[in-house]
Amino acid sequence: MTNPSRRNAFKTLLAGAGAASLPILPAQAAASGTAACAPAFPGWGRGIEGQRKADRGDGTYVNPIIAGDHPDPTILKDGKDYYMTFSSFFSYPGIVIWHSTDLVNWAPVGPALKKPLGTIWALDLCKHDGRYFIYIPAAPDGNAWSIYAIWADRIEGPWSDPVDLKISGCIDPGHVVGEDGKRYLFVNGIRRIRLTDDGLATDGTVEPAYQPWRYPEDWVTENFAPEGPKLLRHGDYFYLITAVGGTAGPVTGHMVIAARSKSIDGPWEHCPHNPLVRTTGTNEPWWSRGHASLVEGPGGDWWMIYHGYENGYRTLGRQTLLEPMEWTADGWFRAQGGDLSKPIRKPRGGKAGPNGFALSDDFSKDRFGVQWSFHDPAPDEMTRVRFANGGLEIRGKGSMPVDSTPLTCGVGxxxxEAEITLDLAGPAEGGLLLYYNPKAFVGVGFTPDTVKTYQYAEEQPWARRPQAISSVRVRLTNDANVVTFRYSFDGGKTWILHGTRMEVSGIHHNVFGGFLSLKVGVYAAGKGTVRLRDFRYHALPSG
Incomplete structure (x- = not known):
């Protein structure tokens, strides 16, 4: 499938909304560089397998609340429960829903979307008249963007098949019910369209809704790009929270702005505190912060949830951040988080629930969607897999990682370190990767007679090593973006150090596009079968 460029898509999608790009300034070069060193953090809590977690166990937390690639968060408060999901792009099964009771500790419920729709961008999760809805911008097979809807009577599912609302050329839906009782979707631009009462069809056309606040022209941003509208009715007003400045590019670009109106029809008043959230320099712990939603905490305090890149670790993708906010006497609000590298007092009144999940997998049960997902799969991709003989068997596809549709696992x-046993059957090739997309990955591969090296998304023929192989255990160590591979042919009793170490800090969106993250990947190529056994993961003390 074609991977649509968000930058090029915005040129097309925003043209109809009259959104002009700001001039590119020479100072952007400095602001978009990598900081000399990432700031020190005071220490996260440690969870399953030593994975970092936000809750420090002393009544405070340190961001991120969900580590790893969880961008464009959309959150739903449902009684005492909170549910959240994220852009899932080319990962299928996709749209994993997470649950919390305190806004800090989150655990997955499961995937809501199993039918591939191409790349999935910023969603909206909402509940209306007792039914759950997710509005999904997607570009099936690389074709034109449209917005789809899925629904369920229980958050756990089953979820319906996608319904094409035929809202073409739009992304980033935000659902709201107006004072007229009618349902609307706001989209990038910032525009809106009315929905039918069941929320599964349109009742009108896309029309302009709001001309967003503009920042000074000398600010270093990627482009204006108003996107991600999220709406909230609070007191006498509708509040419209929007992202501008571009989702990536210079670290100072992405930001959060707001407006309010007493009617869904406007007029909209700019917030006097704009921008409410913005990274102002490369020394900050979190870069490109934006795409926010507001949510009331368990004890009645209020919070912003948004995403950002971790300083020095763009490879992890955009991670989910939580920042306190306060309502002001004039009916506006301000962010109150301050230095996000420091511990913050947890929301009042919540009860901590489960946090995260183990990535180690003996393949005794199906963990597709929550942990494992194919990158950009074909509609029949799952016919390649079966759980058998003490592992997960994957039928080979293509001839190398780039055309094999790797199985991936996100990390935070x-x-x-991650390691796995690969059993080769027939003329198969299998291997362990750090995988971003077909243009960007590193790894080691194994055929029945050869050890291979993949670097710069290509095999390095000079590094081939002859070796008779039927089964191999492979270990990947990623220590602050320096990657080392080892492998063993005797079940892990003795290990061979792979001859090439790789530095991967440059494998991220600003270089390769796609808004993805660097994931652990396993591939099966050729005409044989690769059986996966005993995948193990643990965070290192420096992680």
Whole structure:
């Protein structure tokens, strides 16, 4: 499938909304560089397998609340429960829903979307008249963007098949019910369209809704790009929270702004505190912060949830951050988080629930969607897999990682180790990767007679090593973006150090596009079968 460029898509999608790009300034070069060193953190809590977690166990937390690639968060408060999901892009099964009772500790419920729709961008999760809805911008097979809807009577599912609302050329839906009782979707631009009462069809056309607040022209941003509208009715007003400045590019670009109106029809008043959230320099712990939603905490205090890149670790993708906010006497609000590298008092009144999940897997049960997902799969991709003979068997596809549709596992730690046993059957090739997309990955591969090296998304023929192989255990160590591979042919009793170490800090969106993250990947190529056994993961102390 074609991977649509968000930057190019915005040129097309926003043209109809009259959104002009700001001039590119020479100072952008400095602001978009990598900081000389990432700031020190005071220490996260440690969870399953030593994975970092936000809750420090002393009544405070340190961001991120969900580590790793969880961008464009959309959150739903449902009684005492909170549910959240994220852009899932080319990962399928996708749209994993997470649950919390305190806004800090989160655990997955499961995937809501199993039918591939191409790349999935910023969603909206909402509940209306007792039914759950997710509005999904997607570009099936690389074709034109449209917005789809799925629904369920229980958050756990089953979820319906996607319904195409035929809202073409739009992304980033935000659902709201107006004072007229009608349902609307706001989209990038910032525009809106009315929905039918069941929320599964349109009742009108896309129309302009709001001309967003503009920042000074000398600010270093990627482009204006108003996106991610999220709406909230609070007191006498509708509040419209929007992202501008571009989702990536210079670290100072992405930001959160707000407006309010007493009617869904406007007029909208700019917030006098804009921008409410913005990274102002490369020394800050979190870069490109934006795409926010507001949510009331368990004890009645209020919070912002948004995403950001971790300083020095763009490879982990955009991670989910939680910042306190306060309502002001004039009916506006301000962010109150301050230095996000420091511990913050947890929301009042919540009860901590489960946090995260183990990534180690003996393949005794199906963990697709929550942990494992194919990158950009074909509709029949799952016919390649079966759980048998003490592992997960994957039928080979293509001839190398780039055309094999790798199986991937997202991670949230800065340093970690992962290892797995691969059993080769027939003329198969299998291997362990750090995988971003077909243009960007590193790894080692094994055929029945050869050890291979993959670097710069290509095999390095000079590094081939002859070796008779039927089964191999492979270990990947990622220590602050320096990657080392080892492998063993005797079940892990003795290990061979792979001859090439790789530095991967440059494998991220600003270089390769796609808004993805660097994931642990396993591939099966050729005409044989690769059986996966005993995958193990643990964070390193520096992670």
């Amino acid at each position: 730690d800065r340093s970690y």
